[in-house]
Amino acid sequence: MESSVVSANEALFRPVRAGNAFEETVERLLQAVRLGVVGAGERLPSERELAERLGVSRVTLREAIRALADAGYVVSRRGRYGGTFVSDVLPDPAERVTGEIDGTELEDALCLRYVLENGAAEAAAARTLSPADRQHLTGTLAEAEAAGLADYRRRDSRLHLAIAEVTASGSLTTAVADARTRVNQLLDRIPLLEPNLGHSNVQHQAIVDAILAGDPAAARQAMAEHVEGTASLLRAFLA
Template sequence: MSLPEPTFTPVANLTASEAVADVLRRAVAVGAIQPGQRLPPERELAQSLGVARMTLRAAVRTLNDEGLLITSRGRSGGTVVAQDAPPRKGPADSAGKRLVAMVADNMEVRLAVEPLAAALCAARGSRENHAEINALVEEQAASMRHYRLLDSRFHLTIAQASGNSVLVETIERLRTDFFLWADTMFIHLEWEGLPAVVQDFSAEHRDLARAIAARDAARAEELTRRHISAGLVTIEKLLESSVR
């Protein structure tokens, strides 16, 4: 039996500033840098990223143009993360349908890996890890963007407590990609018009946090699977509505 021909895809050839912009987008998407938060001083941030200050400035200009960052000059100036998600046009026609398919693919992979992370977190996580997860559950979201940042912090804390570095990297990348795409849809949602049960971050996550704290790996895995499955259905409906 002959082996299948290998499939090769083009390699992204990013400039240094594009790579830095991608790192910063990722940090914002997963909540490592939150709305209204000031970035570290230019010299310090460039050193942390291992790039020249000119490269960092070019990346920041790109994100300024996208509306993700806001830079002000003067003695009290600096660069902060925008409070509101950058306005974007909604998806349309074939591009919108591709977006629906990409998000569905993303959620399906998360459905495979995030339940495993929850099970490992329940089994391996420390008391401090579990306390941090339970503290996150008690926070209340004030906006759609705040909700999704809490959601990323919650699930990434679980991934980190799993003790599996490959899971952490995979989940971080999946959630970053998901939110960069989903912002196209979220910008059209009015937070005040959503039902209270949808705004309640605790309601969606409390049982999972309790299962983890009880070190019930099987229940933590099952609750995560249900949570992401329900989310997949909801997101697909919202995206399809946005496309229409």
Template sequence: MDGAADRLAPVLRPVRAGNGFEEALEQILQVVRLGLVPQGERLPAERELAERLQISRVTLREVLKVLQDEDLVESRRGRYGGTFVRVRTAGPGEAGPQRRIERIDVEDTLRFREVLESGAAGLCASHGLTDEQGTRLRDALAATRDAPLTDYRRCDTMLHLTLAELSGSPSLAAQYAAVRASVNELLDRIPLLVRNLEHSQTQHGVLVEAVLDGDADGAREVAREHCGGTAALLRGFLTGPAG
């Protein structure tokens, strides 16, 4: 293992199957922002990165495409080509393409969201939904599937608010509405990634089916995994190094 690989060892690790794209993106963002690969230098080869993260080359290329779109890396062809960290000049008060916010603020919001979402999903599944409530949940899911990109976040929010409301706890629903507003403020600071939305839609479908099937444990687990994917993206784009 060469020196560059040694530098990346504390950050790059196999991702979990459920959120491979999001977690891989989070880790490579951290590599770039921590300066583990200095500006102007080349990232490890695609084959090595894919092996270390245990993702497919296709997924890795999608991750690298996002980083290129955000002007964090650039691709060069030829014998000495590869993916290189761009040399950037941050303006006053900036830290890269997105203004950095405090890690503690992000973590608090994301942890509270996960508790509320998994709790709401478990409650809905355990006490069961009426036919009318089940139809409302299915309709909210269908709206996210049919939504254009410009309206996706609103429909996504409505799906999760519906789940919180159907939990039967007005206090939980009120708290979720508040934390969701904070989550949306964070999401507005990062790019809308089609790959992530497709993955989210798959998880939405599994979550709704678990709720309707009365599988409380399954519903809670899918909700946690779903929140984890969003959390990985937000940490990667918005927070600085820990410590």
């Protein structure tokens, strides 16, 4: 049975607005890389496919790819098996983080995430999931649990996107991806705490178990506890 998942790949590689085509193309590609939609060492879709899906010229796309290559996020290879690949090791975001965080901006990002991700967990649990949907959740959960410190944030983000994907709502998946990007920009400003990662993995398991069991209330509660824990750390370090 085929999955009814609306993929994050589809949600992120959607047409950009004409007025800021270059900037939005960079943003979409960077989202796909930093949220783990295209993993380390994996190949991006072809230039032709990306240009068509993003609704930009190949010239604009190449300029965006070149900018990301210069920043260390992707590498381009020639030849029969060439293309654009995500770098095996991404730049350290902590080296680029500057400036103060406004308290209103912080609370706005946390409120949006709370509403979207709690709702996504509840909606996912309310659906009758296909075997492929269930495998998608358990697979991304296993990858998050196995991730080391260097790759944890991307694997964590990928799991949260998978939960949105199995709701079969493209609009929700897009909104969660955008909200998660904002939260990750905040998380990049605080240290990764190993005890917290272990706690997060336990919470992830509870969320996925509730979704797979078809228990919307439990899924929403488990997600709420998880996002509240992250919010507490962000407020402690940034507020």
